[in-house]
Amino acid sequence: MLASATSRTVAKSAASAARARLAAASTIPQRRSYHENIVEHYENPRNVGSLNKNDNDVGTGLVGAPACGDVMKLQIRVNDDGTIAESKFKTFGCGSAIASSSVATEWIKGKSVDEVLAIKNTDIAQHLKLPPVKLHCSMLAEDAIRAAVGDWKEKQKKKGEKAAA
Amino acid sequence: MKMGSSLSSSVVAYGIAIIAISTSTIHGLESKRYASLARSNMAFAVPPSRRQQQVHSSSFSPSSLCMSAEVVPPGTTSNVKTSDDDGKTWWKEYKFKDADFFEKVRQEFPILSIKVGGDGSNDGAEEEESMKELIYLDSAATSHKPLYVTDALTSYYNKINSNVHRGAHSLSRLATSKYEKARDSIAKFVNAYSRNEIVFTSGATESLNLVASSYARSKLTKGDEIIITEMEHHSNIVPWQIVAQQTGATLKYVPLNVETGEFDIETLDSLLTSNTKIVSFQHVSNVLGTINPVSDIVTLVRSKASPDCKIVLDACQSVPHMPVNVQELGVDFLAASGHKMCGPTGIGFLWAHENTLNDMPPYMGGGEMIDDVEMEKSTYAPSPARFEAGTPAIAQSIGLGAAVDYLMNIGMDRIHAYEKELAYYLRRRLCEVDGVKVLGPNEDVPTAALVSFVCDYVHASDLSTFLDMEGVAVRAGHHCCQPLHKAVGHSHSARASLYIYNNKEDIDKFIEHLQDTLSFFGSLEGDNDGDGSDEEFVPFI
Numbered sequence: 001m002l003a004s005a006t007s008r009t010v011a012k013s014a015a016s017a018a019r020a021r022l023a024a025a026s027t028i029p030q031r032r033s034y035h036e037n038i039v040e041h042y043e044n045p046r047n048v049g050s051l052n053k054n055d056n057d058v059g060t061g062l063v064g065a066p067a068c069g070d071v072m073k074l075q076i077r078v079n080d081d082g083t084i085a086e087s088k089f090k091t092f093g094c095g096s097a098i099a100s101s102s103v104a105t106e107w108i109k110g111k112s113v114d115e116v117l118a119i120k121n122t123d124i125a126q127h128l129k130l131p132p133v134k135l136h137c138s139m140l141a142e143d144a145i146r147a148a149v150g151d152w153k154e155k156q157k158k159k160g161e162k163a164a165a
Numbered sequence: 166m167k168m169g170s171s172l173s174s175s176v177v178a179y180g181i182a183i184i185a186i187s188t189s190t191i192h193g194l195e196s197k198r199y200a201s202l203a204r205s206n207m208a209f210a211v212p213p214s215r216r217q218q219q220v221h222s223s224s225f226s227p228s229s230l231c232m233s234a235e236v237v238p239p240g241t242t243s244n245v246k247t248s249d250d251d252g253k254t255w256w257k258e259y260k261f262k263d264a265d266f267f268e269k270v271r272q273e274f275p276i277l278s279i280k281v282g283g284d285g286s287n288d289g290a291e292e293e294e295s296m297k298e299l300i301y302l303d304s305a306a307t308s309h310k311p312l313y314v315t316d317a318l319t320s321y322y323n324k325i326n327s328n329v330h331r332g333a334h335s336l337s338r339l340a341t342s343k344y345e346k347a348r349d350s351i352a353k354f355v356n357a358y359s360r361n362e363i364v365f366t367s368g369a370t371e372s373l374n375l376v377a378s379s380y381a382r383s384k385l386t387k388g389d390e391i392i393i394t395e396m397e398h399h400s401n402i403v404p405w406q407i408v409a410q411q412t413g414a415t416l417k418y419v420p421l422n423v424e425t426g427e428f429d430i431e432t433l434d435s436l437l438t439s440n441t442k443i444v445s446f447q448h449v450s451n452v453l454g455t456i457n458p459v460s461d462i463v464t465l466v467r468s469k470a471s472p473d474c475k476i477v478l479d480a481c482q483s484v485p486h487m488p489v490n491v492q493e494l495g496v497d498f499l500a501a502s503g504h505k506m507c508g509p510t511g512i513g514f515l516w517a518h519e520n521t522l523n524d525m526p527p528y529m530g531g532g533e534m535i536d537d538v539e540m541e542k543s544t545y546a547p548s549p550a551r552f553e554a555g556t557p558a559i560a561q562s563i564g565l566g567a568a569v570d571y572l573m574n575i576g577m578d579r580i581h582a583y584e585k586e587l588a589y590y591l592r593r594r595l596c597e598v599d600g601v602k603v604l605g606p607n608e609d610v611p612t613a614a615l616v617s618f619v620c621d622y623v624h625a626s627d628l629s630t631f632l633d634m635e636g637v638a639v640r641a642g643h644h645c646c647q648p649l650h651k652a653v654g655h656s657h658s659a660r661a662s663l664y665i666y667n668n669k670e671d672i673d674k675f676i677e678h679l680q681d682t683l684s685f686f687g688s689l690e691g692d693n694d695g696d697g698s699d700e701e702f703v704p705f706i
Binding site: 032033042043069070092093094095131134 | 624626627631634635641642657
């Protein structure tokens, strides 16, 4: 699914509504499902959208797993002091992929570009209680963070070289 | 002497087998007998040909090769009861014609009784309870193996294991005999003219690469043309891309007819020139289930392409499921994989005319494929040895021989008829699920018993995860057909594929759990309209 930035209101009760639906679904005998954390991020993904990739303070990470058809774009806007001011994502993929990238954008806000490199896919997977077959989605989110940071750092390096020349 | 005692036990077991066979019904061995055959470890003592005479009553008949245009929904007249309501429950009373026989076949696959799905989130008894019965719908990826085949493998390693060809001792002679018997079985399976037309490979991918590397690379030059199709598996695309790069030949694609999901034979007509030297295509699409009209394609190619044009057939999804007769098909090369037809992994074969093979340079060099070796140069053995360098996959070849014997014992016509029923039932039920879009031809076109589908509001990967939570094994992704998925406009799909051990209940449970999954996702809120409004955001990488 494409989590896009068209108009949508994030209802405060949406979280509890999702939990209620999940509870209802699990009253079907032995019906397993995604954990409510995943469902919550799937229904109400955080920070969906785009930043201008040409801006100098923006780093863009575009990662994909062609095998399963997932694509993640994660962008960061970085302050002068190297902390992440805001983050946006767009993901084409399964519920776990959307949830993983949504979580990623939440976690990296306010942290420094080096701090976020310490975020491991296992942390994301554990927070979301991803089913074992979906661990690679959290790996993709980790890759997306690194790619975004890498892109921003590359831009800073080029800026530095230009200034020196 | 160990050898002597095993021989005598084989003789005794042979005797039992003869008695058993003489009491068999004309419709095939009962599974009890299969079990006893397997247990007595005489997998090789009964000459397969004898069983075939009993059971495999029809020789290959051309009419069974290509699907006729007319589809007679199986089980129509007496089996289908229209219900009182609007007919939506037509499937409840539906029964496959040969269901009873194939229920017995199902008993011969031990893996079907396992339970799957425990993710370690529960402990002990709760974990046990949370495991689900396996409903395996991924046979296009790989098939399960009957006890007959797994026993053949174990028996080889425990009683026969020895290197083949040129062995100076009894065990080696026995291994060689079994190995070459397996080659004979495969030759019979596809109705090859001679055993020398069967080359053992590691699978269809190697077979196709062998043709590309050995035949095409040595014969093609700049200006020559290779034609493949948009619906091909990557193993029937990439080798030709490499050959085209290496030789300067031009690679052309027959596009998929997206409307009908079928081979666009008119476009093939327009692409063929007198420079066309290779035409390679799938017999059956592993994504769409489309059965390509081989005879029509062959006739067209012979009339328009270069006289020395070779036709290569990827028969991975046809050979396990229907009678395939190379002498009737008229192709020049045929590739197939053993693990898709109840055989072990790591084995497959390439069929081609002996003359063609003997005219090809070697693919790999080493022992077995040579005649004389001197320091400056070597001469090469004739086919099939020429393409079987090194110690072969002996156990796997014997396992494949056993698999082929097993299938011939049931009868490929019988398997084909059953699968036509499976295909009809699966497609019809799936088309009736709201929200599901089935890829491929319309319901009224005969297809293989496999179907790929997408859903507007659920990612294929979510579908497969949720189905997996209920024990249903399907595949999600591009199924090694990225150009095909690009052509149909979906980057990935979910696929359910069936084989001889699937039954109506499997399909019913699959549909039920699919419907549950779709209801769950349908009930979720969230802005998942998938309008793809961001032009820069391309879901294909």
